[in-house]
Structures are given as structure tokens and as C-alpha cells.
Amino acid sequence: MFRNYLLIAFRNLVKRKGYALLNIFGLSIGISAALVIFLYVRFELSYDRFHEHADDIFLVYKERVTPTGVQASYDTWAPFLNRLEAYFPEISAGSRYFESPAWVTIDDRRFREQVAYADSSFLDLFTFPMAAGHGNLDRNSVFISEALAEKYFGRQFPGGETIRIGADQELTVAGVFKPIPGNSSMNFDLLLRMENLPGYENLRDTWNQSFLSTYIRLKDRSEADGMSAKFPDFIDRNFSENAADRLNLKLLALPGMYNELNQNSRYAYLLLWVAVCILLIASINFMNLATARSVERAREVGMRKVLGARRNHLATQFLGESLVLTFLALVIGFFGAEVLLPYVNNWFDIRLGHGAENYVTHLALVSAIGVVLALFSGSYPAFFLSGFKPLEALNGRFAHHLSGRNLRAGLVVLQFGISILLIIGSLTVWRQLRFMVNADMAFQPGNTVVLPVALNDFENQEEANIRLETFREEISRLPGVNGITSSTHIPSNWDSWFTFARPADWESDPLRLRQCYTDADYFRTFGIRLKEGRAFEPESARDSMESVIINEAAMEAFGWTSIKDKVLMKGSRRFNVIGLAADYNFQSLQNEVEPVLHFYRSPGNSIHSFISLNIREKDADAVLSGIARQWEILDPSRPFDYFFLDESVHRLYQSESRLLAMITSFSFLAILIACLGLFGLAAFSAARRTKEIGVRKVLGASVSGIVGLLSRDFLKLVILALAVAMPVAWIVMNGWLGNFAYRINNGWITFLVTAAGAGLLTMVIAFLTIGLQAMKAALANPVESLKDE
Structure with missing residues (x-):
């Protein structure tokens, strides 16, 4: 019987081609759009869930209780993991993790790649399958991605080949890992042991610097609450007296961690509502057009009832029509979404894949959407039309009474x-x-060229430091250069680098504050206004050793109204506060300006990561050509690398x-x-x-x-x-x-x-x-x- 209803439904739709095409077209467009959005939302909300033990993995982070409030920090100390594993039997595995770009040398070619440093247990903790080689990571080996294996060596497994990381680390390729999924919060091209991190020997046992992420896997995720309850005792046993009053340790589950830290989930849920709205609009079209055709279908309903059809039979027939329409729209919508995906990936710069798992997901979503749409869109018209009385339907006397005008209007x-x-x-x-893009961020991003430089990229760092200063002097003389500065950080590209400091007259614990090292021209080059005091003086030994410039947020955190005669303590060192910089937005405008301490980077000081030049717009090409020539002299083996500051702000x-x-x-x-x-x-x-x-x-x-x-x-x-x-x-x-x-x-x-x-x-x-x-x-x-x- 149901087959007969479907055949009748199909004939009715063929008979009314215009109505059918209008409904199918509207539904299929809505389904294609909703399917793409659902896949995007699923992608955004599934970060790191591909790991085999994802539900048992946690990030351990800390919160500091300060006079200005609670400060959350997701970096920890180098010796921290060993203490955790010794104290908590609930932990089955753990690994530290640090990610940073580095120069990679293959023969005479150099590439800038993303390098991850981790412990030997990293691949036991996380699921990054190997395409070739073994899974044992030691100090003399490196694992690389399939893409880099092809890029560097032109073959799948270059086992035994040598790669140089940075200036002096010669490592052997021991394995090639498969492509990392796009929904991974960890994205790296090379994987090294933590001991290969430059400067690690000086950081291994120190509790003065926290820069690593610490991940643990519990034997049972249900033990997370019990472990959290033990953190105060752990702090009492491993930190200074009364540390538990000003330090909290927390666990953050790996699934959801990415969205928790980046707040992308709010965009995903917003788009999810957009998808629901699109489907709702498409469904309303179906209901409106079906009830609008009630007059046209009235005599058919009346005749069928006279011939003995019951209401449930008629309702089933109309639901069958809805099912046929929905099925055709689903098929078109499914293939429409498949065709659209590459364009959507390109337009919106996302990575929604076409793998087998995605096809299964597509089909499951399409099936679910089809059932919901068929029932929602077809139920009211089915019961509305099947409810006509035979005599009134045949005489047409119901038309103005039951045409559903108010419903359609609503x-x-x-x-x-x-x-x-x-x-x-x-x-x-x-x-x-x-x-946000055009806001006054209290610095000038326009016409500023930034050159990433780091001494770790050079073989002879002492010689390189001298060469960098020479390079800086040479490019500062180029026609069209208005200003130049060297610094560890730049606005819009502000890595997490913190220190602890307090006013000299404070008895309480120091605050955790952002820090950067700048030369004397930093504030002038970026157009950052000094509201009080002075800038650093060039080649000032005193400024290098004893001076600091703070921003307004730092002054507020310290409870000051002026910087006059103010002194900060950084550990046992005293720093005179010589200048007050206006708050400038070195991060996105989603975030409030945080307190920052600016220390002096004198000429010859090896602490710097960027050289920034403010140039005249009309001379941009000539300046870049001049910089490129000097770069060849500085380091001929490394490609000239630069970016514009305003582009970094837009990113x-x-x-x-x-x-x-x-x-x-x-x-x-x-x-x-x-x-x-x-x-x-x-x-x-x-x-x-x-x-x-x-x-x-x-x-x-x-x-x-x-x-x-x-x-x-x-x-x-x-x-x-x-x-x-x-x-x-x-x-x-x-x-x-x-x-x-x-x-x-x-x-x-x-x-x-x-x-x-x-x-x-x-x-x-x-x-x-x-x-x-x-x-x-x-x-x-x-x-x-x-x-x-």
C-alpha cells in the first residue's frame, strides 16, 4: 500500500512540475547550505578528538591569585611534570610540549618550518600515526611529516638522511608521520626531543621560567575531580610556604581545549543557528506552497473520500509526496554540498575534507535532515488537506474559510x-x-616592514650578533627609511613571555607581567606615545641594567598614579621606572591591554627577534630591494623573509x-x-x-x-x-x-x-x-x- 502511495505521490509531482521544481530547488539549496555549515561546526567542535585516548588527556595549567585578580597561565615549568608523575598515581603517561618556528637546513637549502619539542612519551600519549620508520624518539633523531619528506628528499621515507635544525643540531630522520588532521591544536612539521630545545640545559631544573605545556593522561578520566582535590596538598609539598594561597592548579580536558582557549565555539554555535534558520525557511516554503494549493487539491480530496478513502490514508499520501520531494531535494543537496566544499574551503580558508569518514558523516547528516524535513514540512499540509469534508470540498464552499491564509501570513x-x-x-x-581593523590601536602599523631575526638561526651567534648590528646600521641608511628598531616583540605578534615583578615597597607577592626587550627607537618607530618620563637613551649602560618603561595598565596594576621615583623589583634586581607608555593594543581588540614591562636592549645585546622599519610608501619597492641585498651579505643561505605590520594586524x-x-x-x-x-x-x-x-x-x-x-x-x-x-x-x-x-x-x-x-x-x-x-x-x-x- 505504501508503495502505491509513493507512486501516486510521484505522479502528482510530475503533473505539477512548476510546484515540484520550486519546492525541490528551495529545499536543495537549503540542505546544501545547512550541510556545509553542519560540517564546519562539527569540524570546529571536534578539535583534538581524533586522539585515541582524547577523553583521558588533560592540560595542566595554573592560576595565580594576585592583588589585581586571578591570572590564568597555560605554560608550566620544565621540572613540573616529573613532580606530578611522582605524586599522582592517577597519571598513566605525560609529556611536555613546546612549539616554535626554526630554520631547517638540507644540504645548502634552508627552510623555515614549525618545530615541536616533546618528551619520548609524546607519541604514546597522542595519536599521530607513523607512515614509516619507528616510533622511538631519541636525542639524535627527528620525525618529519610526509609533506616535508617529499619536499626535502622527493621520496616517502628518507631514513638515515641528516637534517640540521637551527645552527648546529645535526639529526637523523628516524620516522615520517602521516598528515596531521586539520582539527588538531598541535600543528608541526618536525618533532624533536625536548632535550634538543635550544637553551634547555639551563632551563631543565629551573622554576623561574614557565614556557612549556604539560599534558597528562589519566588511567580513568573519572579520577580528574579527585586529582584536582589533591592539588593544594601537592602545592604545599612542592612549592614555597603558603603557595597554595596564591597558586591554583587546574585540569583542562583535551576535547574542547582548543575552543576554550580560542573561543571559536561561539562562532560555531552562531553558524549552527544560521543553518537551522535556513532549513526552517526552506521548510516553511514547503508548508506555505502546499497549503496554498489546498483549493486546487480540494476536489481530489473530496472525490477520494467519497470513494472510501480515510483520513489517515490521505494523510499518508500527502506525507508520501513530502517524502518524495524531500528525497529528491536531499539527493541534489548532498551532491550540491560536495561540489561546493572545495570552493567553500577556498573562500573561507577552512579545511573540510572529502575522506570516507566525511562521506559517512554527510550521509548520516543528510538522512537526519531528510527525516526531520519530511515530518516537519509535510505533517501540517497532510493533516490540513486530509481534514476537508467531502461535500464542502466537492462544492468548493470551504475555500475562503480553510485556505490557511492566517497561517501562511504568519x-x-x-x-x-x-x-x-x-x-x-x-x-x-x-x-x-x-x-577593529581601523581602530586607533595607539601605534602606527602602516608602512612598517618587519624582518624576523633570531640568533639561534646562526652557527656562530657571537659573530652573528655583530653582523646583525652591521646589517641594521646598513639598512637604516637606505633612502625611504624613516625609523628602525630591534625588539623581542612587536604589536600584533606578541608571544607569551612573562616575568614577575613588584613595586619595591610591596610586601605581597610579585605580579606575573608581560615583558619585552626594545632598543631606544622602539616607541618612536611604532608611534607609541610616552605619557610621562623618557625613552631609553642609546647605548646607555645604566638603562640596560637599571631602567624599565611600563604601560598604563601596569601602573594601574601597581596602584600608582604617577611613575615619579618609582622602583620595581624583578627578583633581587632593582629597576627604576623611567617612562610611562600609553596603552597600545599589542593583541586583538577582543582582549584588554595587559600590563607590560619594557626593558632596554642595548646594541650588542643578543636578545632580539624582530627588526622593524618604518618606510615611506612611495619608496617601498626600493627599500625592500635594498634590504634584500644586505640580507644576502648577512646570511646568503637563508631566503629573505619579511612581512608588513598592517597585514599582521589584519590576521x-x-x-x-x-x-x-x-x-x-x-x-x-x-x-x-x-x-x-x-x-x-x-x-x-x-x-x-x-x-x-x-x-x-x-x-x-x-x-x-x-x-x-x-x-x-x-x-x-x-x-x-x-x-x-x-x-x-x-x-x-x-x-x-x-x-x-x-x-x-x-x-x-x-x-x-x-x-x-x-x-x-x-x-x-x-x-x-x-x-x-x-x-x-x-x-x-x-x-x-x-x-x-
Whole structure:
């Protein structure tokens, strides 16, 4: 019987091709878009879940209780893991981890690659399968990725080949690991033992510097709470007296760690709601068009009931039609998503794959979507149409009473309300992104070229330091160079490097503060204003040993109102505070400015990572050519590497840029789907009022008057949708903006302008959609509609 219903349903759809195509097209577009979004959300929320024991792995981090509040820190000390493993029997394995770029030399070729340093137990803890070689990592060996094996040696397993890391580490390739999944928080090209980390011998036993990530695997993840409860006793036994009053240790589960630290999950959930909205709009189209055709199907229902069909039989038939429509839309939507994925990956700079696992995921998602859509979209029309009384249905007396006019109106309002909400969201995200990119960050990123330099990349570091100073002097004389500075950090590229310091008159514990080393020209080159005191003096031995410049956030943390006669203690060393720098945003505007201590990097001091040049825009090409020539003299074996500071600033907002691109694209897709339904409803409305239009034309009605008559009711619904969407958009977008330390002013006036723009755009698109059908009806010959009267 069910097979018979499906055959009848299929014949009915073939008979009404226009209706079927409109529904299938709208549903398939919605399904393709939703499927892509679901895959993206799944990708974002599945970081690090591919590890075999992911649920049992935790990151151990610390919180410091300070006079200014609790400071969370995800780096730990080199000897910390050994103490943990000795104290906690719950730990089955552990590894320290540190990631950093380094120069890799193969024969005479040099490459800049991402290097990871870890303990020998790393590959037992995490699941990074080997493609070739053995899994034992020792101090004389290195593991490389398949891509680098091909890049360096042109073959799959270059076992026994030698690679030089940095200046002087000659290591043998012992293994090649398979490609790391895109949803891994660890992304490295080479894997070395922790003991190969430059300077490790001086850090191995020190508790003065914390820079490593510490991961542990528990024998049973249920023991995590019990282990956390023992942390205070562990601190008492392994740290100084009363340390537990100012230090907390915490566990962060590996699944979800990436999104916890990067806050990407909020974007994923926002896009998930966009996908649900798109599917809802597509489903509403189906329901609206099905109930709109109730008059057309009435005699069929009446005849079938007269011939003995029961309501449940008719409902099953109409659900069968819904199932056939949904199935066809699912097939098209599935292949549409597969075709779109490469373009989506390219447009939005993401990595959604085509592997077997993804195909299984696609099919499972498609099946789930199909069931939900078929039941949701088809249930109301099925029971609505099957409920007609035979006599009224055959006589047509029910038409105006049961046409579902109010329901359709409500669903149209819901459709366009969702569409307007998405457009307002897109406009708000665009305004916030533009604000962040163009905001005054209290430094000048424009026309600044940055050269990454590090002494660890040179064989003879003492000689290299002299050569770097010579290099710096030579390029500073190039025509077009306005300023030059050397520093360990630059705004927008601020690695975690902390120190502990306190005012000299404090009795309490020191604060954990960010630090950087700069030369005398740092503040001038970057355009950072000094609000009090002075900058470092060139070649000043006293500044090098005894001086520090703080920012306003640091002064506030210390509770000062001025830096006059202030002294900081860094361990046992005293530093005179000689300058107060204005707070500048060295990180994304999502974060508040943190306290920073600037120490002096005098000429000849080997502590520096970047050379930055402020140049005249018109001389940019000539300056870069001049730098490249000097670079050849500095290090002919290493390719010239540079970037522009404003590009680095823009990269801080990649997540927001991607979110904007995705929401904007899917918002207009939602409007397109809604307009497909509106087009069908307008056609239905025009068909029902054919005779009325004919009479009005005979009585002298103009084409514009008839177009206005047919469009008016629909445009009223769009205006009502705007009124419904505005308060919802206000709440949602202000909640999203609350995630940013610095954000746009989204007051009522600004919001009303944004909403008005979204409403006007929607009105124009809706009017064009309705106008096509209205114009067609208005231009029809009235004789054709009235000849039977």
C-alpha cells in the first residue's frame, strides 16, 4: 500500500512540475547550505578528538591569585611534570610540549618550518600515526611529516638522511608521520626531543621560567575531580610556604581545549543557528506552497473520500509526496554540498575534507535532515488537506474559510523575520570588524616592514650578533627609511613571555607581567606615545641594567598614579621606572591591554627577534630591494623573509572575517530561499484573483494600481517581520558584542539605522520578487479571464 502511495505521490509531482521544481530547488539549496555549515561546526567542535585516548588527556595549567585578580597561565615549568608523575598515581603517561618556528637546513637549502619539542612519551600519549620508520624518539633523531619528506628528499621515507635544525643540531630522520588532521591544536612539521630545545640545559631544573605545556593522561578520566582535590596538598609539598594561597592548579580536558582557549565555539554555535534558520525557511516554503494549493487539491480530496478513502490514508499520501520531494531535494543537496566544499574551503580558508569518514558523516547528516524535513514540512499540509469534508470540498464552499491564509501570513513573517535577523547580524559583524581593523590601536602599523631575526638561526651567534648590528646600521641608511628598531616583540605578534615583578615597597607577592626587550627607537618607530618620563637613551649602560618603561595598565596594576621615583623589583634586581607608555593594543581588540614591562636592549645585546622599519610608501619597492641585498651579505643561505605590520594586524581578525563572509553568504541565501516561496505564493494569489483583476482592468484600473494591489499585503508582512526581528536582533548582537573588550557603540539610534538598512534591502528584494508575478497578472488580457462569465 505504501508503495502505491509513493507512486501516486510521484505522479502528482510530475503533473505539477512548476510546484515540484520550486519546492525541490528551495529545499536543495537549503540542505546544501545547512550541510556545509553542519560540517564546519562539527569540524570546529571536534578539535583534538581524533586522539585515541582524547577523553583521558588533560592540560595542566595554573592560576595565580594576585592583588589585581586571578591570572590564568597555560605554560608550566620544565621540572613540573616529573613532580606530578611522582605524586599522582592517577597519571598513566605525560609529556611536555613546546612549539616554535626554526630554520631547517638540507644540504645548502634552508627552510623555515614549525618545530615541536616533546618528551619520548609524546607519541604514546597522542595519536599521530607513523607512515614509516619507528616510533622511538631519541636525542639524535627527528620525525618529519610526509609533506616535508617529499619536499626535502622527493621520496616517502628518507631514513638515515641528516637534517640540521637551527645552527648546529645535526639529526637523523628516524620516522615520517602521516598528515596531521586539520582539527588538531598541535600543528608541526618536525618533532624533536625536548632535550634538543635550544637553551634547555639551563632551563631543565629551573622554576623561574614557565614556557612549556604539560599534558597528562589519566588511567580513568573519572579520577580528574579527585586529582584536582589533591592539588593544594601537592602545592604545599612542592612549592614555597603558603603557595597554595596564591597558586591554583587546574585540569583542562583535551576535547574542547582548543575552543576554550580560542573561543571559536561561539562562532560555531552562531553558524549552527544560521543553518537551522535556513532549513526552517526552506521548510516553511514547503508548508506555505502546499497549503496554498489546498483549493486546487480540494476536489481530489473530496472525490477520494467519497470513494472510501480515510483520513489517515490521505494523510499518508500527502506525507508520501513530502517524502518524495524531500528525497529528491536531499539527493541534489548532498551532491550540491560536495561540489561546493572545495570552493567553500577556498573562500573561507577552512579545511573540510572529502575522506570516507566525511562521506559517512554527510550521509548520516543528510538522512537526519531528510527525516526531520519530511515530518516537519509535510505533517501540517497532510493533516490540513486530509481534514476537508467531502461535500464542502466537492462544492468548493470551504475555500475562503480553510485556505490557511492566517497561517501562511504568519509563516511568511517568520521567514522574513529570520532573514532580516541574519542581515542585521551580518551588518553588525561587518561594523565590528571594520572598527577593529581601523581602530586607533595607539601605534602606527602602516608602512612598517618587519624582518624576523633570531640568533639561534646562526652557527656562530657571537659573530652573528655583530653582523646583525652591521646589517641594521646598513639598512637604516637606505633612502625611504624613516625609523628602525630591534625588539623581542612587536604589536600584533606578541608571544607569551612573562616575568614577575613588584613595586619595591610591596610586601605581597610579585605580579606575573608581560615583558619585552626594545632598543631606544622602539616607541618612536611604532608611534607609541610616552605619557610621562623618557625613552631609553642609546647605548646607555645604566638603562640596560637599571631602567624599565611600563604601560598604563601596569601602573594601574601597581596602584600608582604617577611613575615619579618609582622602583620595581624583578627578583633581587632593582629597576627604576623611567617612562610611562600609553596603552597600545599589542593583541586583538577582543582582549584588554595587559600590563607590560619594557626593558632596554642595548646594541650588542643578543636578545632580539624582530627588526622593524618604518618606510615611506612611495619608496617601498626600493627599500625592500635594498634590504634584500644586505640580507644576502648577512646570511646568503637563508631566503629573505619579511612581512608588513598592517597585514599582521589584519590576521588577528581572521576568525571574525571568516564569520562575516559565512554569515553574509548564508544570509543572502536565506533571503533567496524565502523569495522562492514568496514567488510561489504571489503566483497562487494572482491565480486566485484572476477574475477580480480582469474586472478591475475593464473598469479602468491601471497596471501600477494592480501591481500595488497584489504587492501591498505581502509588503505589509515584510514590515511586520522587521518589527518582530528588531528586538531579537538587538538582544542577540549585543550579547555577541559583549565578547569584545573594545566594540562599536550599538546604541538604539545606530541599531535602528542598521535595522532600517536591513529592512529596506529585504523590502526591495521582496518587491522585485512579487512584482514579477504582479506585473504578469496586471498585463494579462482581461478577456481571457472573463470569457466564461
